[in-house]
Amino acid sequence: MTANPRIKLPDAAKAGEVIEIKTLITHVMETGNRHDKNGKPIPRDIINSFVVKFEGQQVFRATFGPGISANPYVAFHMRVPGPGVFEFAWTDDHGVTTVATALLKVA
Amino acid sequence: MPDPIDIAILNRRTFVAAGAAAAAFLPYLARAEDAGANALAPSQKFEDDFARIAGAVTPIEGKVTVDLPETAENGNFVPITIAVESPMTDADYVRAIHILSTENPHAHVATFYLSPVNAVARVQTRMRLAKTQNVVVLAEQSNGEMLILTTLVKVTIGGCGI
Numbered sequence: 082m083t084a085n086p087r088i089k090l091p092d093a094a095k096a097g098e099v100i101e102i103k104t105l106i107t108h109v110m111e112t113g114n115r116h117d118k119n120g121k122p123i124p125r126d127i128i129n130s131f132v133v134k135f136e137g138q139q140v141f142r143a144t145f146g147p148g149i150s151a152n153p154y155v156a157f158h159m160r161v162p163g164p165g166v167f168e169f170a171w172t173d174d175h176g177v178t179t180v181a182t183a184l185l186k187v188a
Numbered sequence: 189m190p191d192p193i194d195i196a197i198l199n200r201r202t203f204v205a206a207g208a209a210a211a212a213f214l215p216y217l218a219r220a221e222d223a224g225a226n227a228l229a230p231s232q233k234f235e236d237d238f239a240r241i242a243g244a245v246t247p248i249e250g251k252v253t254v255d256l257p258e259t260a261e262n263g264n265f266v267p268i269t270i271a272v273e274s275p276m277t278d279a280d281y282v283r284a285i286h287i288l289s290t291e292n293p294h295a296h297v298a299t300f301y302l303s304p305v306n307a308v309a310r311v312q313t314r315m316r317l318a319k320t321q322n323v324v325v326l327a328e329q330s331n332g333e334m335l336i337l338t339t340l341v342k343v344t345i346g347g348c349g350i
Contacts, residue, residue: 099307099308112293112294112316114293135305138305140303140305140306141300141301141302141306142300142301143298143299143300143301143311144298144299145297145298146294146296146297146298147293147294147316148287148289148292148294148295148296148297148298148315148316149297149298149313149314149315149316150264150265150266150313150314150315150316150347151264153313153314154312154313154314155300155311155312155313156311156312156313157300157302157306157310157311157312158306158307158308158310159305159306159307160305160306160307
């Protein structure tokens with residue numbers, strides 16, 4: 082289950098400023114190497130792709146393997162041209178995409 | 189039915205390529221060992237992923253900073269921060285940052301794709317480490333150059349069932 086995406090942006094930025102964007106989402110990131118108590122393998126279930134857009138333009142992308150911890154956390158930077166809307170999309174092994182948006186205010 | 193001779197040739201090629209990749213990686217590992225690490229042989233999966241990502245390019249050391257704990261008490265949550273010295277201009281930027289683990293069951297941990305819009309080549313995440321091993325970061329530059337940094341992390345309690 083993918084749930085509860087959390088995004089942290091600065092409260093207000095200046096146009097042209099480089100900001101840090103912190104993201105976190107609730108997900109088990111099941112590796113596929115574990116077994117349940119009856120010895121049955123637990124199937125792999127991870128978020129394998131993370132894409133960030135700003136005003137419709139892709140600004141950051143990541144691919145994850147099972148070596149990324151549960152509840153994937155990613156922080157990155159970006160120079161913001163002005164105010165706008167960020168769109169964050171996490172896609173899991175079942176092809177299900179969870180989307181979150183965040184508004185960046187520019188002073 | 190494929191011709192058995194073709195298969196033999198393909199296997200030999202794959203084998204030779206893997207051998208070349210292993211040989212290419214050895215100097216970086218040796219460097220990490222000089223710094224006081226034990227001899228840790230990287231897994232075959234690591235060799236394969238390293239060869240796939242580095243391709244024909246020989247990675248060079250420098251410009252990459254990796255912040256990892258010297259000892260990770262919990263292998264399920266190991267914070268990692270990677271920074272690459274780069275102007276991040278259209279002419280010269282970091283295209284991708286790859287994280288590889290030498291001893292996890294899946295060597296390729298993550299790849300982050302960057303462009304000049306990021307302005308700063310710095311990413312942060314949390315990774316799993318099954319046991320004490322080397323974490324290898326490869327940074328792909330816009331000019332095709334590949335930068336590398338190997339960091340040994342001692343793991344007290346391994347990431348369960350990675």
